[in-house]
Amino acid sequence: MSQGKIWIVGAGPGASDLLTIRALRALESADVILTDALITDDVRSLFPEKSIVIEVGKRSGDGINPMERQQNIHNQMIMYHSLGHQVVRLKSGDPMVYGRGVEEIRFLLESDVEFELIPGISAGMAAANEYWVPLTERGKSSGIHFHSAIKVGGEKSDLDGIIREIENNDTVVIYMGLERLSEMAFELNQRLSKETNINVISKVSYTDSDILSGNTKFFSKIDQSDLPASPAVIILGNHTKVPGKITSRRMDKKSLKSHVRKLLAQPFLNLF
Amino acid sequence: MSQGKIWIVGAGPGASDLLTIRALRALESADVILTDALITDDVRSLFPEKSIVIEVGKRSGDGINPMERQQNIHNQMIMYHSLGHQVVRLKSGDPMVYGRGVEEIRFLLESDVEFELIPGISAGMAAANEYWVPLTERGKSSGIHFHSAIKVGGEKSDLDGIIREIENNDTVVIYMGLERLSEMAFELNQRLSKETNINVISKVSYTDSDILSGNTKFFSKIDQSDLPASPAVIILGNHTKVPGKITSRRMDKKSLKSHVRKLLAQPFLNLF
Structure with a gap:
Protein backbone atom coordinates (compact mmCIF):
# COMPACT_ATOMS: atom_id res chain seq x y z
CA MET A 1 0.00 0.00 0.00
CA SER A 2 2.96 2.33 0.61
CA GLN A 3 6.73 2.47 0.84
CA GLY A 4 6.80 4.72 3.90
CA LYS A 5 7.75 3.67 7.35
CA ILE A 6 6.65 4.81 10.77
CA TRP A 7 9.26 5.59 13.40
CA ILE A 8 8.30 6.00 17.03
CA VAL A 9 11.19 8.09 18.27
CA GLY A 10 12.37 9.07 21.74
CA ALA A 11 13.54 12.69 21.73
CA GLY A 12 15.25 12.50 25.11
CA PRO A 13 14.87 15.10 27.86
CA GLY A 14 15.06 18.29 25.81
CA ALA A 15 18.56 19.21 24.61
CA SER A 16 18.83 18.52 20.89
CA ASP A 17 22.25 16.88 21.23
CA LEU A 18 20.83 14.32 23.63
CA LEU A 19 18.96 12.66 20.78
CA THR A 20 20.62 9.51 19.52
CA ILE A 21 22.28 9.55 16.12
CA ARG A 22 19.60 7.09 14.95
CA ALA A 23 16.83 9.44 16.09
CA LEU A 24 18.46 12.35 14.29
CA ARG A 25 18.62 10.33 11.06
CA ALA A 26 14.95 9.35 11.34
CA LEU A 27 14.01 13.01 11.86
CA GLU A 28 16.12 14.10 8.90
CA SER A 29 14.26 11.72 6.60
CA ALA A 30 10.81 12.56 7.94
CA ASP A 31 8.09 13.92 5.70
CA VAL A 32 5.63 14.17 8.57
CA ILE A 33 6.40 14.65 12.27
CA LEU A 34 3.71 14.04 14.85
CA THR A 35 5.08 15.79 17.90
CA ASP A 36 4.33 15.88 21.61
CA ALA A 37 3.79 19.23 23.33
CA LEU A 38 6.85 18.71 25.57
CA ILE A 39 9.24 18.65 22.61
CA THR A 40 11.54 21.67 23.06
CA ASP A 41 12.36 24.38 20.52
CA ASP A 42 15.93 23.09 20.60
CA VAL A 43 14.79 19.67 19.37
CA ARG A 44 12.36 21.29 16.90
CA SER A 45 15.31 23.11 15.34
CA LEU A 46 16.37 19.68 14.00
CA PHE A 47 13.14 19.20 12.04
CA PRO A 48 13.72 19.34 8.28
CA GLU A 49 12.24 22.45 6.69
CA LYS A 50 10.25 20.39 4.19
CA SER A 51 8.49 18.35 6.88
CA ILE A 52 4.87 18.70 7.88
CA VAL A 53 4.79 19.18 11.66
CA ILE A 54 1.63 18.22 13.49
CA GLU A 55 1.12 18.98 17.16
CA VAL A 56 -0.61 16.01 18.76
CA GLY A 57 0.39 16.65 22.38
CA LYS A 58 -1.92 17.45 25.23
CA ARG A 59 -2.48 21.15 25.65
CA SER A 60 -3.75 22.36 28.97
CA GLY A 61 -7.49 22.91 28.82
CA ASP A 62 -7.99 21.53 25.33
CA GLY A 63 -10.72 19.31 26.73
CA ILE A 64 -9.86 16.37 24.50
CA ASN A 65 -10.56 12.95 25.94
CA PRO A 66 -7.27 10.98 26.29
CA MET A 67 -8.63 7.93 24.45
CA GLU A 68 -9.87 10.13 21.62
CA ARG A 69 -6.53 11.94 21.46
CA GLN A 70 -4.69 8.63 21.23
CA GLN A 71 -7.06 7.38 18.53
CA ASN A 72 -6.49 10.57 16.55
CA ILE A 73 -2.71 10.05 16.77
CA HIS A 74 -3.16 6.53 15.45
CA ASN A 75 -5.35 7.78 12.63
CA GLN A 76 -2.87 10.47 11.63
CA MET A 77 0.05 8.02 11.66
CA ILE A 78 -1.76 5.60 9.43
CA MET A 79 -3.16 8.26 7.12
CA TYR A 80 0.19 9.89 6.35
CA HIS A 81 1.82 6.49 6.07
CA SER A 82 -0.77 5.35 3.57
CA LEU A 83 0.13 8.35 1.41
CA GLY A 84 3.67 6.98 1.21
CA HIS A 85 5.22 9.42 3.68
CA GLN A 86 8.02 8.75 6.13
CA VAL A 87 6.29 9.38 9.45
CA VAL A 88 8.02 10.17 12.73
CA ARG A 89 6.01 10.02 15.93
CA LEU A 90 8.22 12.06 18.25
CA LYS A 91 7.86 11.54 21.99
CA SER A 92 9.80 13.22 24.77
CA GLY A 93 12.11 10.94 26.76
CA ASP A 94 11.91 7.26 25.85
CA PRO A 95 8.87 5.84 24.01
CA MET A 96 8.50 2.93 26.43
CA VAL A 97 8.79 4.90 29.68
CA TYR A 98 5.42 6.49 30.50
CA GLY A 99 5.05 7.31 26.82
CA ARG A 100 2.10 5.20 25.65
CA GLY A 101 4.50 3.55 23.22
CA VAL A 102 2.86 0.19 23.78
CA GLU A 103 -0.55 1.50 22.73
CA GLU A 104 0.94 2.76 19.48
CA ILE A 105 2.78 -0.53 18.89
CA ARG A 106 -0.44 -2.51 19.36
CA PHE A 107 -2.27 -0.29 16.91
CA LEU A 108 0.50 -0.46 14.29
CA LEU A 109 0.71 -4.25 14.61
CA GLU A 110 -3.00 -4.51 14.01
CA SER A 111 -2.62 -2.23 11.00
CA ASP A 112 0.19 -4.38 9.63
CA VAL A 113 2.46 -1.49 8.67
CA GLU A 114 6.23 -1.38 8.97
CA PHE A 115 7.45 0.50 12.00
CA GLU A 116 10.46 0.83 14.26
CA LEU A 117 11.06 2.21 17.72
CA ILE A 118 14.08 4.34 18.59
CA PRO A 119 14.94 4.68 22.27
CA GLY A 120 15.59 8.02 23.94
CA ILE A 121 17.40 9.21 27.04
CA SER A 122 14.84 9.18 29.84
CA ALA A 123 14.67 12.22 32.14
CA ILE A 246 32.19 17.51 49.34
CA THR A 247 34.90 20.10 49.72
CA SER A 248 36.41 18.89 52.97
CA ARG A 249 37.85 15.74 51.43
CA ARG A 250 39.03 17.52 48.30
CA MET A 251 42.65 16.88 47.45
CA ASP A 252 44.54 20.17 47.71
CA LYS A 253 46.30 21.50 44.63
CA LYS A 254 49.72 20.69 46.06
CA SER A 255 49.06 17.03 46.80
CA LEU A 256 47.27 16.62 43.46
CA LYS A 257 50.36 17.96 41.67
CA SER A 258 52.59 15.60 43.58
CA HIS A 259 50.19 12.71 42.84
CA VAL A 260 50.27 13.46 39.13
CA ARG A 261 54.07 13.86 39.16
CA LYS A 262 54.36 10.39 40.66
CA LEU A 263 52.06 8.97 37.99
CA LEU A 264 54.00 10.65 35.20
CA ALA A 265 57.22 9.17 36.52
CA GLN A 266 55.83 5.74 35.74
CA PRO A 267 56.44 4.20 32.30
CA PHE A 268 54.04 5.99 29.98
CA LEU A 269 51.89 3.12 28.87
CA ASN A 270 48.74 1.20 29.56
CA LEU A 271 48.95 0.04 33.16
CA PHE A 272 46.67 -2.93 32.57
CA MET B 1 47.19 22.94 35.35
CA SER B 2 45.68 22.00 32.00
CA GLN B 3 43.09 23.03 29.44
CA GLY B 4 41.79 19.52 28.89
CA LYS B 5 38.48 18.23 30.09
CA ILE B 6 37.33 14.82 31.19
CA TRP B 7 34.10 13.43 29.79
CA ILE B 8 32.46 10.41 31.36
CA VAL B 9 30.41 9.16 28.43
CA GLY B 10 27.64 6.59 28.14
CA ALA B 11 28.07 4.58 24.93
CA GLY B 12 24.60 3.01 25.03
CA PRO B 13 23.93 -0.68 24.46
CA GLY B 14 26.23 -1.37 21.51
CA ALA B 15 25.01 0.01 18.18
CA SER B 16 27.08 3.04 17.23
CA ASP B 17 24.02 5.04 16.16
CA LEU B 18 22.50 4.67 19.62
CA LEU B 19 25.09 7.05 21.03
CA THR B 20 23.77 10.54 21.61
CA ILE B 21 24.95 13.34 19.36
CA ARG B 22 26.70 14.85 22.43
CA ALA B 23 28.56 11.60 23.07
CA LEU B 24 29.65 11.43 19.44
CA ARG B 25 31.01 14.98 19.62
CA ALA B 26 32.95 14.21 22.80
CA LEU B 27 34.45 11.13 21.15
CA GLU B 28 35.39 13.07 18.05
CA SER B 29 37.37 15.57 20.11
CA ALA B 30 39.04 12.96 22.30
CA ASP B 31 42.81 12.65 22.46
CA VAL B 32 42.62 9.74 24.87
CA ILE B 33 39.79 7.21 25.26
CA LEU B 34 39.66 4.98 28.32
CA THR B 35 37.29 2.25 27.24
CA ASP B 36 35.36 -0.55 28.90
CA ALA B 37 35.68 -4.10 27.58
CA LEU B 38 31.98 -4.22 26.63
CA ILE B 39 32.35 -1.40 24.10
CA THR B 40 31.53 -2.94 20.70
CA ASP B 41 33.59 -2.77 17.51
CA ASP B 42 30.73 -0.78 16.02
CA VAL B 43 31.16 1.95 18.66
CA ARG B 44 34.95 1.71 18.38
CA SER B 45 34.63 2.54 14.68
CA LEU B 46 33.69 6.07 15.82
CA PHE B 47 36.99 6.61 17.66
CA PRO B 48 39.16 9.22 15.91
CA GLU B 49 42.24 7.70 14.33
CA LYS B 50 44.54 10.06 16.19
CA SER B 51 43.25 9.05 19.61
CA ILE B 52 45.11 6.93 22.13
CA VAL B 53 42.78 4.07 23.10
CA ILE B 54 43.35 2.43 26.46
CA GLU B 55 41.50 -0.70 27.50
CA VAL B 56 40.58 -0.37 31.15
CA GLY B 57 37.72 -2.88 31.27
CA LYS B 58 37.60 -6.11 33.19
CA ARG B 59 38.91 -9.04 31.20
CA SER B 60 37.94 -12.49 32.35
CA GLY B 61 40.71 -14.03 34.43
CA ASP B 62 42.92 -10.95 34.52
CA GLY B 63 43.09 -11.34 38.29
CA ILE B 64 43.02 -7.59 38.94
CA ASN B 65 41.37 -6.52 42.18
CA PRO B 66 38.29 -4.32 41.44
CA MET B 67 39.44 -1.53 43.77
CA GLU B 68 42.86 -1.53 42.20
CA ARG B 69 41.35 -1.48 38.72
CA GLN B 70 39.17 1.49 39.62
CA GLN B 71 42.13 3.33 41.16
CA ASN B 72 44.13 2.71 37.99
CA ILE B 73 41.32 4.18 35.90
CA HIS B 74 41.30 7.26 38.12
CA ASN B 75 45.07 7.56 37.80
CA GLN B 76 44.98 7.30 34.04
CA MET B 77 42.19 9.87 33.72
CA ILE B 78 44.08 12.39 35.82
CA MET B 79 47.44 11.67 34.21
CA TYR B 80 46.28 12.25 30.64
CA HIS B 81 44.23 15.23 31.73
CA SER B 82 47.24 16.78 33.40
CA LEU B 83 49.08 16.55 30.08
CA GLY B 84 46.41 18.77 28.55
CA HIS B 85 44.56 16.04 26.71
CA GLN B 86 40.85 15.76 26.10
CA VAL B 87 39.99 12.56 27.94
CA VAL B 88 36.90 10.42 27.33
CA ARG B 89 36.05 7.72 29.83
CA LEU B 90 33.71 5.54 27.75
CA LYS B 91 31.29 3.27 29.57
CA SER B 92 28.72 0.94 28.07
CA GLY B 93 25.09 1.89 28.72
CA ASP B 94 24.59 4.87 31.02
CA PRO B 95 27.37 6.04 33.38
CA MET B 96 25.02 6.23 36.37
CA VAL B 97 23.33 2.84 35.93
CA TYR B 98 25.55 0.10 37.37
CA GLY B 99 28.52 1.91 35.87
CA ARG B 100 30.57 3.09 38.87
CA GLY B 101 30.04 6.61 37.56
CA VAL B 102 29.63 7.92 41.10
CA GLU B 103 33.04 6.60 42.14
CA GLU B 104 34.63 8.44 39.24
CA ILE B 105 32.70 11.63 40.03
CA ARG B 106 33.87 11.54 43.64
CA PHE B 107 37.46 11.11 42.55
CA LEU B 108 37.31 13.89 39.97
CA LEU B 109 35.68 16.28 42.46
CA GLU B 110 38.47 15.60 44.93
CA SER B 111 40.99 16.23 42.16
CA ASP B 112 39.31 19.53 41.27
CA VAL B 113 39.39 18.99 37.50
CA GLU B 114 36.75 20.00 35.01
CA PHE B 115 34.54 17.13 33.95
CA GLU B 116 31.13 16.41 32.45
CA LEU B 117 28.88 13.38 32.27
CA ILE B 118 27.01 12.41 29.12
CA PRO B 119 24.10 10.00 29.54
CA GLY B 120 23.68 6.88 27.42
CA ILE B 121 20.79 4.62 26.45
CA SER B 122 20.62 1.92 29.10
CA ALA B 123 20.23 -1.70 27.94
CA ILE B 246 -1.16 -10.82 18.45
CA THR B 247 -2.37 -11.88 15.04
CA SER B 248 -5.97 -12.69 15.90
CA ARG B 249 -6.93 -9.07 16.52
CA ARG B 250 -5.05 -7.83 13.48
CA MET B 251 -7.10 -5.64 11.20
CA ASP B 252 -7.43 -7.37 7.85
CA LYS B 253 -6.10 -5.62 4.75
CA LYS B 254 -9.57 -4.90 3.48
CA SER B 255 -10.87 -3.19 6.61
CA LEU B 256 -7.58 -1.28 6.95
CA LYS B 257 -8.00 0.08 3.42
CA SER B 258 -11.54 1.12 4.13
CA HIS B 259 -10.41 2.74 7.41
CA VAL B 260 -7.73 4.75 5.62
CA ARG B 261 -10.16 5.73 2.84
CA LYS B 262 -12.50 7.13 5.46
CA LEU B 263 -9.66 9.11 7.06
CA LEU B 264 -8.54 10.50 3.73
CA ALA B 265 -12.06 11.66 2.98
CA GLN B 266 -11.79 14.02 5.94
CA PRO B 267 -10.41 17.54 5.42
CA PHE B 268 -6.65 17.12 5.09
CA LEU B 269 -5.48 19.08 8.07
CA ASN B 270 -4.51 18.85 11.69
CA LEU B 271 -7.43 17.25 13.50
CA PHE B 272 -6.51 18.80 16.83
Missing part, protein backbone atom coordinates in the same frame (compact mmCIF):
# COMPACT_ATOMS: atom_id res chain seq x y z
CA GLY A 124 15.71 10.28 35.25
CA MET A 125 18.96 9.14 33.67
CA ALA A 126 19.64 12.56 32.14
CA ALA A 127 19.05 14.27 35.50
CA ALA A 128 21.43 11.90 37.29
CA ASN A 129 24.18 12.61 34.76
CA GLU A 130 23.64 16.36 34.64
CA TYR A 131 23.60 16.90 38.40
CA TRP A 132 25.69 13.90 39.54
CA VAL A 133 22.82 12.38 41.46
CA PRO A 134 23.86 8.82 42.40
CA LEU A 135 21.39 6.22 41.09
CA THR A 136 23.45 3.15 41.98
CA GLU A 137 26.66 2.91 43.94
CA ARG A 138 28.71 -0.17 44.65
CA GLY A 139 28.03 -1.48 48.14
CA LYS A 140 25.42 1.18 48.83
CA SER A 141 22.52 1.12 46.40
CA SER A 142 21.79 -1.47 43.72
CA GLY A 143 18.11 -0.99 42.88
CA ILE A 144 16.49 1.85 40.91
CA HIS A 145 12.72 2.19 40.99
CA PHE A 146 10.71 4.31 38.56
CA HIS A 147 7.24 5.47 39.52
CA SER A 148 4.79 7.78 37.86
CA ALA A 149 2.77 10.43 39.70
CA ILE A 150 2.05 9.29 43.22
CA LYS A 151 -1.51 9.14 44.40
CA VAL A 152 -0.84 9.54 48.08
CA GLY A 153 -4.47 9.71 49.13
CA GLY A 154 -6.20 7.18 46.94
CA GLU A 155 -3.59 4.51 46.60
CA LYS A 156 -1.49 4.11 49.72
CA SER A 157 0.18 1.05 48.24
CA ASP A 158 2.33 3.25 46.01
CA LEU A 159 3.81 4.97 49.03
CA ASP A 160 4.24 1.69 50.91
CA GLY A 161 6.38 0.44 48.05
CA ILE A 162 8.44 3.62 47.95
CA ILE A 163 9.00 3.44 51.69
CA ARG A 164 10.25 -0.16 51.38
CA GLU A 165 12.55 0.85 48.53
CA ILE A 166 14.03 3.73 50.51
CA GLU A 167 14.47 1.66 53.69
CA ASN A 168 16.28 -0.87 51.46
CA ASN A 169 18.69 1.96 50.49
CA ASP A 170 17.54 1.82 46.88
CA THR A 171 16.99 4.82 44.63
CA VAL A 172 13.49 6.03 43.73
CA VAL A 173 12.82 8.09 40.61
CA ILE A 174 9.42 9.72 40.26
CA TYR A 175 8.04 11.17 37.04
CA MET A 176 5.23 13.72 36.98
CA GLY A 177 5.24 13.89 40.79
CA LEU A 178 5.73 17.61 41.38
CA GLU A 179 2.14 18.38 42.31
CA ARG A 180 2.06 15.89 45.17
CA LEU A 181 5.65 16.37 46.35
CA SER A 182 5.03 18.25 49.60
CA GLU A 183 2.28 15.84 50.56
CA MET A 184 4.49 12.85 49.76
CA ALA A 185 7.46 14.31 51.64
CA PHE A 186 5.24 14.92 54.65
CA GLU A 187 4.12 11.29 54.70
CA LEU A 188 7.65 10.02 54.15
CA ASN A 189 8.92 12.22 56.96
CA GLN A 190 6.36 10.66 59.29
CA ARG A 191 6.82 7.09 58.25
CA LEU A 192 10.50 6.58 57.36
CA SER A 193 12.90 5.48 60.07
CA LYS A 194 15.17 8.42 59.20
CA GLU A 195 15.12 11.51 57.00
CA THR A 196 15.98 10.76 53.41
CA ASN A 197 17.40 12.89 50.65
CA ILE A 198 15.19 14.33 47.90
CA ASN A 199 16.34 15.98 44.66
CA VAL A 200 13.93 17.80 42.40
CA ILE A 201 15.44 18.30 38.97
CA SER A 202 13.51 20.65 36.75
CA LYS A 203 13.80 21.01 32.97
CA VAL A 204 16.65 18.50 32.71
CA SER A 205 19.09 19.46 29.94
CA TYR A 206 17.22 22.70 29.13
CA THR A 207 19.30 25.89 29.27
CA ASP A 208 17.37 26.89 32.41
CA SER A 209 17.48 23.54 34.16
CA ASP A 210 17.57 23.58 37.93
CA ILE A 211 17.97 21.32 40.95
CA LEU A 212 16.57 21.69 44.46
CA SER A 213 17.88 19.23 47.04
CA GLY A 214 16.93 18.71 50.65
CA ASN A 215 15.58 16.09 52.97
CA THR A 216 12.04 14.87 53.60
CA LYS A 217 11.60 17.39 56.41
CA PHE A 218 12.62 20.29 54.17
CA PHE A 219 10.27 19.25 51.38
CA SER A 220 7.35 18.54 53.70
CA LYS A 221 7.41 22.20 54.73
CA ILE A 222 8.08 23.83 51.39
CA ASP A 223 5.45 25.90 49.69
CA GLN A 224 4.33 24.38 46.42
CA SER A 225 5.01 27.70 44.66
CA ASP A 226 8.67 27.60 45.73
CA LEU A 227 9.30 24.35 43.86
CA PRO A 228 11.21 24.40 40.56
CA ALA A 229 9.19 24.53 37.35
CA SER A 230 7.61 21.61 35.55
CA PRO A 231 8.56 19.27 33.87
CA ALA A 232 10.54 17.84 36.74
CA VAL A 233 11.81 14.50 37.90
CA ILE A 234 12.24 13.61 41.58
CA ILE A 235 15.09 11.37 42.73
CA LEU A 236 15.11 10.24 46.33
CA GLY A 237 16.81 7.77 48.60
CA ASN A 238 19.40 7.47 51.35
CA HIS A 239 22.30 7.40 48.89
CA THR A 240 21.18 10.03 46.41
CA LYS A 241 23.00 12.97 47.91
CA VAL A 242 24.78 14.95 45.21
CA PRO A 243 28.53 14.72 45.93
CA GLY A 244 29.23 18.20 44.54
CA LYS A 245 29.59 19.85 47.90
CA GLY B 124 16.81 -2.14 29.58
CA MET B 125 15.31 0.77 27.63
CA ALA B 126 17.02 -0.26 24.39
CA ALA B 127 15.75 -3.83 24.74
CA ALA B 128 12.18 -2.67 25.33
CA ASN B 129 12.28 -0.53 22.20
CA GLU B 130 13.98 -3.12 20.00
CA TYR B 131 11.66 -6.00 20.91
CA TRP B 132 8.51 -4.06 21.90
CA VAL B 133 8.64 -5.30 25.47
CA PRO B 134 6.14 -3.22 27.45
CA LEU B 135 7.77 -1.43 30.40
CA THR B 136 4.77 0.67 31.38
CA GLU B 137 1.26 0.60 30.05
CA ARG B 138 -1.64 2.82 30.97
CA GLY B 139 -3.94 1.15 33.45
CA LYS B 140 -1.77 -1.95 33.65
CA SER B 141 1.76 -1.24 34.82
CA SER B 142 3.17 2.02 36.15
CA GLY B 143 6.35 1.03 37.99
CA ILE B 144 9.69 -0.07 36.54
CA HIS B 145 12.27 -1.62 38.87
CA PHE B 146 15.94 -2.07 37.96
CA HIS B 147 17.97 -4.66 39.83
CA SER B 148 21.50 -5.90 39.36
CA ALA B 149 22.51 -9.57 39.54
CA ILE B 150 20.25 -11.42 41.94
CA LYS B 151 21.80 -13.29 44.80
CA VAL B 152 19.03 -15.81 45.32
CA GLY B 153 20.83 -17.82 47.96
CA GLY B 154 22.60 -15.26 50.08
CA GLU B 155 20.16 -12.40 50.00
CA LYS B 156 16.56 -13.53 49.90
CA SER B 157 15.39 -9.94 50.35
CA ASP B 158 16.18 -9.19 46.72
CA LEU B 159 13.78 -11.83 45.56
CA ASP B 160 11.14 -10.78 48.10
CA GLY B 161 11.21 -7.31 46.56
CA ILE B 162 10.95 -8.66 43.04
CA ILE B 163 8.02 -10.85 44.01
CA ARG B 164 6.21 -7.84 45.50
CA GLU B 165 6.90 -5.84 42.35
CA ILE B 166 5.55 -8.58 40.08
CA GLU B 167 2.47 -9.17 42.24
CA ASN B 168 1.90 -5.41 41.98
CA ASN B 169 1.88 -5.82 38.15
CA ASP B 170 5.01 -3.69 37.83
CA THR B 171 7.88 -4.37 35.45
CA VAL B 172 11.21 -5.75 36.68
CA VAL B 173 14.44 -5.24 34.72
CA ILE B 174 17.48 -7.25 35.77
CA TYR B 175 21.03 -6.51 34.66
CA MET B 176 23.79 -9.12 34.82
CA GLY B 177 21.30 -11.76 35.94
CA LEU B 178 21.82 -14.46 33.32
CA GLU B 179 23.86 -16.82 35.51
CA ARG B 180 21.16 -17.10 38.16
CA LEU B 181 18.15 -17.00 35.85
CA SER B 182 17.01 -20.64 36.07
CA GLU B 183 17.41 -20.58 39.82
CA MET B 184 15.47 -17.34 40.09
CA ALA B 185 12.72 -18.57 37.74
CA PHE B 186 12.39 -21.74 39.82
CA GLU B 187 11.89 -19.73 43.02
CA LEU B 188 9.48 -17.34 41.32
CA ASN B 189 7.50 -20.25 39.93
CA GLN B 190 7.12 -21.63 43.45
CA ARG B 191 6.31 -18.40 45.20
CA LEU B 192 4.30 -16.25 42.79
CA SER B 193 0.52 -16.51 42.82
CA LYS B 194 0.57 -17.11 39.05
CA GLU B 195 3.10 -17.70 36.30
CA THR B 196 4.68 -14.52 35.04
CA ASN B 197 6.29 -13.61 31.76
CA ILE B 198 10.08 -13.46 31.37
CA ASN B 199 12.01 -12.02 28.43
CA VAL B 200 15.75 -12.51 28.08
CA ILE B 201 17.20 -10.03 25.60
CA SER B 202 20.75 -10.77 24.58
CA LYS B 203 23.19 -8.37 22.91
CA VAL B 204 20.65 -5.59 22.60
CA SER B 205 21.18 -3.54 19.42
CA TYR B 206 24.04 -5.80 18.22
CA THR B 207 23.64 -7.31 14.76
CA ASP B 208 23.17 -10.73 16.41
CA SER B 209 20.80 -9.62 19.15
CA ASP B 210 18.25 -12.15 20.32
CA ILE B 211 15.20 -12.53 22.56
CA LEU B 212 13.91 -15.58 24.39
CA SER B 213 10.50 -15.25 26.01
CA GLY B 214 8.55 -17.63 28.17
CA ASN B 215 7.02 -17.90 31.59
CA THR B 216 8.56 -18.71 34.97
CA LYS B 217 7.81 -22.41 34.51
CA PHE B 218 9.60 -22.48 31.14
CA PHE B 219 12.68 -20.72 32.49
CA SER B 220 12.84 -22.78 35.67
CA LYS B 221 13.34 -25.89 33.52
CA ILE B 222 15.67 -24.48 30.89
CA ASP B 223 19.25 -25.63 30.67
CA GLN B 224 21.66 -22.80 31.37
CA SER B 225 23.48 -23.60 28.12
CA ASP B 226 20.30 -23.01 26.10
CA LEU B 227 20.05 -19.39 27.24
CA PRO B 228 20.99 -16.57 24.84
CA ALA B 229 24.52 -15.19 25.05
CA SER B 230 25.80 -12.58 27.47
CA PRO B 231 25.51 -9.59 27.85
CA ALA B 232 21.80 -9.89 28.43
CA VAL B 233 19.05 -8.02 30.19
CA ILE B 234 16.02 -9.74 31.72
CA ILE B 235 12.60 -8.08 31.70
CA LEU B 236 9.80 -9.73 33.64
CA GLY B 237 6.33 -9.05 34.90
CA ASN B 238 2.68 -9.82 34.29
CA HIS B 239 2.38 -7.14 31.59
CA THR B 240 5.65 -7.61 29.75
CA LYS B 241 4.42 -9.93 27.07
CA VAL B 242 5.70 -8.86 23.67
CA PRO B 243 2.65 -7.91 21.58
CA GLY B 244 4.26 -9.05 18.32
CA LYS B 245 2.31 -12.27 18.14
